[in-house]
């Protein structure tokens with residue numbers, strides 16, 4: 001058994017990132033995420049990394065993209081308003097296929113909203129916040145221990161797919177304390193060292209749809225741009241090249257969907273009532289489910305851990321066998337909207353609350369009773 | 373003239389955009405415009421190797437080489 | 441003969457800039473200055489934002505990064521923090537560095553992080569069609585100032601000085617040799633260096649302001665240029681509208697990443 005630590009969610013996020021090999025953090029303080037920056041400021045210099053507090057969130061994400069291109073595993077952490085400011089550069093990371101992790105500890109929005117209250121209002125912003133069509137990877141844990149391990153997975157996926165990973169948390173998760181068992185054997189994905197140069201180096205030559213981009217300053221001089229580009233890294237905005245690369249960027253995710261997706265199922269097999277919920281809200285849903293099960297009601301919880309790409313295939317199979325699907329979330333129905341793509345309106349029941357509080361197990365039970 | 377330096381004026385017409393800066397700034401008029409206002413050598417003997425043309429050419433289209 | 445080809449991605453030429461655009465004059469001056477440093481090409485990192493000027497990085501055979509409008513400096517900051525051994529040079533425009541990226545510009549100067557910023561000041565937003573920038577002079581015309589421009593403009597040198605840059609200079613495309621010299625001095629500085637180079641955009645600034653050709657515009661720049669030494673003996677009124685050239689500050693102050701690393705070392709030795 002590994003060491004047991006009693007950690008705050010934000011602290012677990014920072015410690016997990018360090019375990020994953022974090023070497024650079026650029027950030028700007030914002031409630032309820034600031035402890036992540038504070039922990040990184042403390043930890044990074046002691047293990048060969050560097051920390052900087054930038055002048056704003058745009059600068060923060062720009063700095064981590066630069067650091068990642070120079071070979072350092074990089075992360076920033078923020079909350080709603082800061083996440084909004086980061087959207088343009090997030091798109092840069094997707095376009096130029098640069099690995100890094102952006103943590104968004106969700107608080108009440110829009111605008112300054114409710115800095116110290118939780119919400120799940122940024123689920124769709126994580127999907128579509130930056131302009132243009134693009135694939136996205138976003139993870140969302142439910143507990144402090146899961147935060148520790150999922151942030152490591154976030155780094156591994158970022159590096160493996162050369163893609164920014166959005167790591168969603170919420171105010172409850174960021175600020176709560178739980179025990180975490182720090183296991184000894186954790187696998188960490190290291191970026192392949194690109195060295196050989198046959199002719200002129202092409203930073204966007206692909207291996208299984210993933211670019212073989214080197215790090216700056218390691219002997220291969222190359223160009224990176226946020227414009228559509230060809231294998232050489234230089235702009236190519238021909239329709240043919242744009243279509244080809246868009247298709248590939250989507251394929252990079254779609255062909256690896258099993259490796260990317262992760263979810264948890266709990267409760268009854270073949271349930272009549274299926275509760276869909278993510279993050280800390282799912283814990284309330286699981287409590288409600290247990291109570292329903294003990295009352296003899298066939299209910300189960302489906303909890304996406306990978307929120308994007310959304311685990312649609314599995315959920316739609318489960319939903320097909322259920323009578324009602326209640327999507328429980330601290331927002332106006334963002335996951336429910338996604339579920340509408342494959343679950344009929346008669347079956348789908350959004351359960352939403354926007355009062356900056358988690359929807360209680362009792363309330364969920366009440367809603368279930370209402371549809372039985 | 374003994375000891376007089378000679379220069380080769382190298383013009384790359386593929387790069388020249390006919391902006392006129394090189395020959396506008398040439399103090400000796402060793403170079404001038406051709407019919408399309410691109411750079412052309414008028415009298416290489418007049419060139420004193422001052423590099424005005426090279427320094428002002430934004431297009432890497434003219435270079436001066438000292439040959440003697 | 442100076443070998444520009446050594447530093448160029450020749451297959452990318454001719455470049456996208458208009459005939460006679462000062463950007464090319466600055467690029468050449470920068471190349472000559474970099475050459476004087478004797479750096480390995482692999483050790484040079486060229487970073488730019490968005491704009492005509494920011495296209496410079498694509499032509500240079502270094503490590504190169506073409507980023508977002510206004511954000512070249514924070515991208516460069518991350519690179520410098522991750523690999524301080526790289527010689528990081530930022531190519532940026534007046535809009536890029538002092539409008540959308542103004543905040544990053546002053547903060548990088550304040551930190552004294554070792555970046556050399558070569559700012560192509562053409563007094564306009566060239567790439568987007570000639571809208572006014574923070575340095576468009578009052579009374580001149582721009583596509584978004586059809587009746588004349590009313591905004592007071594930034595003095596970029598004063599801005600950099602006020603923010604704490606340790607090397608600050610201004611030159612113009614009318615004087616390519618002097619420009620090369622001050623860029624070289626800036627590259628030598630171990631800290632934040634700003635070299636503003638006043639340039640001509642005859643296409644999108646000049647043509648709206650009775651200066652059709654690159655030559656006319658460069659001569660307009662020359663006619664307004666005075667050296668710092670000369671300007672010192674001029675009355676404030678006389679200095680109005682002038683482009684004062686020269687080195688305004690060249691001093692040593694602890695560099696940011698080095699200071700960070702010294703602190704970490706002190707901590708490791710139990711000194712904190």
Ligand SMILES: Cc1ncc(C[n+]2csc(CCOP(=O)(O)OP(=O)(O)O)c2C)c(N)n1
Nearest residue numbers: 491492493509533534535536564565566567
């Ligand atoms: C966020 C964002 N806003 C606006 C633009 C459009 N844009 C591109 S270049 C530019 C102005 C560039 O001006 P400057 O930095 O002076 O460069 P120049 O073209 O004059 O060299 C603008 C507004 C953009 N690319 N991104």
Ligand code: SF4
Nearest residue numbers: 398419420422423425
């Ligand atoms: S080197 Fe001087 S003299 Fe010779 S062509 Fe160029 S500008 Fe004229």
Ligand code: SF4
Nearest residue numbers: 388389391392394429
């Ligand atoms: S300065 Fe260069 S581009 Fe302009 S006319 Fe002369 S050679 Fe051609």
Ligand code: SF4
Nearest residue numbers: 457458461492566641
């Ligand atoms: S628009 Fe102006 S700045 Fe841009 S390339 Fe043309 S002349 Fe140069």
Ligand SMILES: [Mg+2]
Nearest residue numbers: 533534564566
């Ligand atoms: Mg400009």
